[in-house]
Structure formats: structure tokens, C-alpha cells
Amino acid sequence: MKTQSIPYSNFAEQNRIEMVDFYNEATEDYEFWSNDYNMHFGYFVPFKTNLFKRDSMLNEMNMQVSKRLNISKTKNRLIDLGCGMGATMRYTLKKYKNVIAYGVTLSDFQVQKGNELLKGKNGIILKENYNHTSFQSNTFDSAVAIESFCHSGHNFSSLKEMHRLLKPGGRFVIADAFLKKERSQLCKGGKYAYNKLCSHWSLEKLETHQFIKKSLEDLGFKDIKVEDISFRVAPSVLHVPFAIAGFILKNLFGFKNLKRESLHNLKGSFYALLSGLHMKSFGYYIISATKR
């Protein structure tokens, strides 16, 4: 973990700069993880998704998230807060013809390449900070945040901005890894995996799912649902060692040097696997709610 002596706001700023560099340089590598540029883990459904086909599980996560938005037949304005290359947006646009999708990210690479992938579709990616966007209040019917709020440490301000953006009656769905207990209560191995994961993937910190539930209650959300889906996600996490080995071999045979950011990303994936093994400390959750 980065030195604790750095004042918090400087630490957050430094983390953000590193995160943007990381995504500008390493986003391309995700093509190896997912043909559709899904930059998240998957959701396994027995007899539906194929254990050996990673993209089928990654797209099932998009399916599970979009299903919980309860999108009706009328026009639905959706925002993806931390949209990566827009894989979830493209999935949702294909499934629901009445959706207009906006994505925000801080990476120029993702804005440019993600918008190329969205060409001809009802969606656009903008360079905006999900903690304070320039959109008017009560603009969106739906919001999603898949493995993105962790970069800002599952901060209350990210949830507050999401609440501001949603119309009354609007729904959001978050899919992400959370702590099951306070950081101070993690065992030695858990603390090691946590610190390494945060520093390699530029995560400010992770919060507990209990903190998120309480924050959502404080913000006035209703129908708050916190689902532990760790066992559904585990099969795609187990793909990590094979994906890392394949990626390194591909680069070696192509006589390419691994970029610093790529190596950092690979190590981060390994620490995600290591964290996942500490099942009493970490879990993967889908959290959803409705704005009153």
C-alpha cells in the first residue's frame, strides 16, 4: 500500500493520476481477457454459461446487472459510471432498443476507442469524473457501476453523485468486490493481499458492504438489496492464472516487451485471485436500489 504519511487528498489525487495512466496504457491488454472488452469478472450460471468460455461468463455479468435495472418499454436513459470500453453499454443497447446510454471514464484512450466501438449505436462515452459529473440532477432512469467505484475507495461521494443523477424511481446496480469486515480486522494474509491489490490496481481502498448499505439508507434509497455472488464469480476469477500465462506467452512469442503498466495489471489480477481466496474477508456483491 502507498505510504500512509501522504495526506489523504494528495493520496487520492496521486491514486487518480496513476489510475488514469494505468488505463491509458493497459486497456488494450483487456482484449486478451475479453473479446468484447469486458473489464470485469464474470457470472457463472450452471448449464447456461460455459466454464471454459470466459466471455460467456463476463457477458452474463452484464445480463445480471441489466436485468436488475427493471428496464421497462419506455425510453430509458442509462449512465455507466466508470464505463471502461463500454462493453456493458453495448450489451445493454443490444438487448434494450429503448435505452440511450452514456458512459463516463477518466481515460482518454477509453473515450476514443470506446466511442469507436459504439459507432452507430445509441450511446456515447464522455470524459467525466463519476464523483462530480456535469449532468443535471434527476437526468437518468438507470445507473450502473461495475468494478469502478473501488478506484475511489467506494467513497460516499460516488454514491451521492449517483443518487443526484437518478430520477425519482430510477434504479442503480453496482457489481464489485467489498470487504466483509473492517480493514483493521483483516488477518495477516488478508491484509497483505488487500494492500497489494489496492496498489497494483490503483484502488484508493475497498469498503465493507455494510458501509455501502448504511450509506444508501442515509441517502434515502429504497428497496436496497445486497447479494453475495462470490460463488458465481469464482469460476471467472480462476481463469486469472491461465489468462496471465497466455498473455505472457503471446508477448514472448511476439518478441514484445511487456509494458510496466501491463505487468502491474497482471500482478493486480494475481492479487485479486489471492484476495478471493480469503473468503472470510472479501466477497463479490451485486448491490441494487431505487431512488425514492
Ligand SMILES: C[S@@+](CC[C@H](N)C(=O)[O-])C[C@H]1O[C@@H](n2cnc3c(N)ncnc32)[C@H](O)[C@@H]1O
Ligand atoms: C475495471 S474498469 C471497469 C470498466 C467497466 N465498468 C467494465 O466493467 O468493463 C474501471 C473503470 O472505472 C473508471 N474510473 C475509475 N475512477 C473513475 C472516476 N473517478 N471517474 C470516472 N471513471 C472512473 C476507469 O477509467 C475504468 O474505465
